[in-house]
Amino acid sequence: MDYLVVPVPMCIDVAKNNLETPFQLFLLLKFLYRNGKTKLSAQERKAIAKILGNTKQKSLKKNIHQLQELKWLRHNSATGYYQIHSFDRLREKNDWPTRSGIVCYFDDLNHIFAIEGAALYIYLYKDFWRKVKRDKVVRIKGRTYHSLPGTFHSKGRFAPVATTGVNALFDISISKASRLKHAAIKAGFIEVIKDFKELPIKPSEINLVRKYFTNEPNLVILKDKVCLQLIDLILPNIPFKKRHKLKT
Numbered sequence: 531m532d533y534l535v536v537p538v539p540m541c542i543d544v545a546k547n548n549l550e551t552p553f554q555l556f557l558l559l560k561f562l563y564r565n566g567k568t569k570l571s572a573q574e575r576k577a578i579a580k581i582l583g584n585t586k587q588k589s590l591k592k593n594i595h596q597l598q599e600l601k602w603l604r605h606n607s608a609t610g611y612y613q614i615h616s617f618d619r620l621r622e623k624n625d626w627p628t629r630s631g632i633v634c635y636f637d638d639l640n641h642i643f644a645i646e647g648a649a650l651y652i653y654l655y656k657d658f659w660r661k662v663k664r665d666k667v668v669r670i671k672g673r674t675y676h677s678l679p680g681t682f683h684s685k686g687r688f689a690p691v692a693t694t695g696v697n698a699l700f701d702i703s704i705s706k707a708s709r710l711k712h713a714a715i716k717a718g719f720i721e722v723i724k725d726f727k728e729l730p731i732k733p734s735e736i737n738l739v740r741k742y743f744t745n746e747p748n749l750v751i752l753k754d755k756v757c758l759q760l761i762d763l764i765l766p767n768i769p770f771k772k773r774h775k776l777k778t
Contacts (some may be wrong), residue, residue, distance in 0.1 A: 534560055535631035535771045537617050539624070541649035545710060551589075552596040554642045558582065559614050561636050561733070567611045570594065630656070633769040644717035648708030650700065651691050651720055652766045658689045672727045672760050688723065688763035697707050711762075721765040726750070726757040 534557060544553045545579045558581060559568070566572060579585040594612075597603035605612045617631070619753065632649040658675075662668045668675045670690055696707035733740060733751050748759035 532635065532770060534634045535617070536645065536649065537626060538628055538630045538632065539626035540617070540620065541632065541646045542702075545646045545650065545702050545706065546700065549596075549600070550642045550646070551601075552593045552600065554582070554639055555593045556597055556614075557634065557639055559603070561639075563614055566614050566616065568614070569610050570601050600638070628653070629772045631771050633771060638717075640761045641713065641717040641719075643710055643713035644749045645718050647712075647714030648717075648719035648766070648768060650696055650702075650707070651711060651764055652697070652768075652770050653713060654691045654695060654771060655689045655764055655766060658691065659687070670761070672758060673725070686765070688721075688727070688765045690761035691764050692761045719766070719768050721767055723763050724748045725760040725763050726752060727760055729756045729758055731756040 531756075536557065540553075555578070558578065562568070562578070569739060570578075575587060575590055579587060579590050582590070594603065598605060599625070602615055604615065605611075606613060620626075621629070630653055632645065632652065634645055638645055657687075662675050662677050666677045673690065693704050693707040693711065696702055696710075697704045702710075711720075712723065713724050726764050729749075731749075733754060734757055736749055736751065736756050739749065739756075750759055
């Protein structure tokens with residue numbers, strides 16, 4: 531297998547706790563050592579540091595130690611090997627609530643923030659369409675979304691996913707949620723378009739509306755029309771998979 535299915539809950543934890551650097555190292559170890567173990571000899575560490583952009587050995591040592599503290603990596607002093615824990619073992623140990631994961635290729639390791647952003651936003655994208663399927667009709671901030679007749683699918687359909695939603699659900703700051711989204715866009719992992727709804731207001735009246743409706747969201751003038759800026763719409767450009775169920 532030339533890719534990893536990185537669990538969404540792991541990406542959430544990384545984003546919440548600013549663990550991007552050890553996370554990048556962990557994914558690299560997963561790619562390099564498919565058997566799940568390595569001695570991380572001096573020669574191996576030099577090669578790993580070079581792959582990571584000539585990371586200093588002191589920093590690499592710190593990140594290895596952090597992975598041990600996170601219990602993603604375990605050192606067996608008797609054999610001298612480091613055990614790289616499987617995603618399934620971490621899922622079981624941490625009782626992660628979802629089996630969803632994002633497909634990650636080796637070259638994607640240069641875009642760690644984009645991997646996180648894609649995981650968060652595509653997960654919420656999928657969750658939105660699940661809600662539409664369940665409720666048949668979903669109304670959100672000026673738009674109405676209907677379930678498709680027959681076999682439900684969201685392929686090719688944009689969905690509203692707000693940075694405020696990422697903040698509320700995952701306790702990730704809005705500023706970081708925005709940075710992660712832009713990183714995912716830049717890497718081509720997701721596509722985002724702005725959404726606007728035209729209002730029956732003259733451009734000359736916009737300041738009056740803003741004065742008396744202080745809670746009114748973003749009002750903008752587009753082509754001499756007053757529009758309400760709605761939630762950005764996103765569309766995934768990379769696969770999302772579910773890991774197999776754990777044996778009980």
